Amino acid sequence: xxxxxxxxxxxxxxxxxxxxxxxxxxxxxxVFVDDPDEVPHDATPFDMRGADLGHHGGECSFEAxxxxxxxxxxxxxxxxxxxxxxxxxxxxxxxxxxxxLDVLLRGLSMTRDDPELLELAAPLxxxxxxFKKRALxxxxxxx
Amino acid sequence: MPNxxxxxxxxxxxxxxxxxxxxxxxxxxxxxxxxxxxxxxLAALPLDARNREQLEWLAEEVVQAGxxxxxxxxxxxxxxxxxxxxxxxxxAAAADYRSLIADVVxxxxxxxxxxxxxLGRLRxxxxxxxxxxxxxxxxxxxxxxxxxxxGALVEETVA
Numbered sequence: 001x002x003x004x005x006x007x008x009x010x011x012x013x014x015x016x017x018x019x020x021x022x023x024x025x026x027x028x029x030x031v032f033v034d035d036p037d038e039v040p041h042d043a044t045p046f047d048m049r050g051a052d053l054g055h056h057g058g059e060c061s062f063e064a065x066x067x068x069x070x071x072x073x074x075x076x077x078x079x080x081x082x083x084x085x086x087x088x089x090x091x092x093x094x095x096x097x098x099x100x101l102d103v104l105l106r107g108l109s110m111t112r113d114d115p116e117l118l119e120l121a122a123p124l125x126x127x128x129x130x131f132k133k134r135a136l137x138x139x140x141x142x143x
Numbered sequence: 144m145p146n147x148x149x150x151x152x153x154x155x156x157x158x159x160x161x162x163x164x165x166x167x168x169x170x171x172x173x174x175x176x177x178x179x180x181x182x183x184x185l186a187a188l189p190l191d192a193r194n195r196e197q198l199e200w201l202a203e204e205v206v207q208a209g210x211x212x213x214x215x216x217x218x219x220x221x222x223x224x225x226x227x228x229x230x231x232x233x234x235a236a237a238a239d240y241r242s243l244i245a246d247v248v249x250x251x252x253x254x255x256x257x258x259x260x261x262l263g264r265l266r267x268x269x270x271x272x273x274x275x276x277x278x279x280x281x282x283x284x285x286x287x288x289x290x291x292x293x294g295a296l297v298e299e300t301v302a
Contacts, residue, residue, distance in 0.1 A: 008192050010193070049203050055204075058168075090172070109192075
């Protein structure tokens with residue numbers, strides 16, 4: 001299946017793409033467009049104006065994915081708080097990881113194109129997932 | 144030096160009078176972004192990918208709340224108008240820095256434990272102001288210094 005999003009990805013889109021490949025469809029193909037009108041008819045749009053998988057009720061697109069696909073893994077919801085703050089910085093959550101993640105992804109977007117950005121961000125999100133999973137199981141910061 | 148104008152992204156919007164929650168929510172978000180309110184219903188930010196994206200999502204929220212919103216990209220016609228807008232935005236940031244500096248002065252007289260917590264809060268506040276400070280006024284450096292000095296004071300008393 002094809003998925004479409006806006007060009008020049010930042011943290012929310014990179015996290016959504018990671019989520020799609022890891023939890024929804026390993027072979028997912030991504031298309032990058034400038035405008036909602038350019039979304040191919042066979043592609044599912046995300047993190048774009050007018051898309052169901054976008055920002056709603058003050059939540060970011062990553063949170064929309066978790067709701068829509070009923071991914072109730074608490075580790076993913078923990079990551080959702082980080083992505084939310086990295087993307088929106090509205091201080092809904094107290095997550096010190098967010099400003100760092102924001103800067104890392106913004107820096108990558110300055111030096112790499114979108115497909116490369118998604119490739120490079122994926123192991124970062126894998127690591128974040130693993131860290132948060134262990135933290136949740138241990139009830140403390142894993143070492 | 145060639146005269147290079149700042150490009151702006153603008154949000155033009157109209158929201159129903161009632162309910163007032165979307166209106167105050169939008170106002171809060173625009174303020175957090177450091178947007179200049181050009182007119183009632185017209186907010187401007189220097190154009191970059193992040194600001195554009197943030198305003199696009201706000202436009203979407205306005206529409207979802209039953210209002211109308213459009214996104215514009217533009218520049219001011221004269222350098223003088225641009226300077227006026229930039230200095231208005233710099234003055235807003237300067238006021239925020241000044242009130243932060245006043246908070247630092249109060250914190251210096253606080254008991255040790257409380258002072259440490261206040262330091263954390265003021266560091267976050269400094270980060271928030273810096274993130275929306277597009278035309279840095281001299282107060283930026285002063286606020287930075289004041290918070291660093293408070294940090295050094297906390298270190299001293301803890302050591």
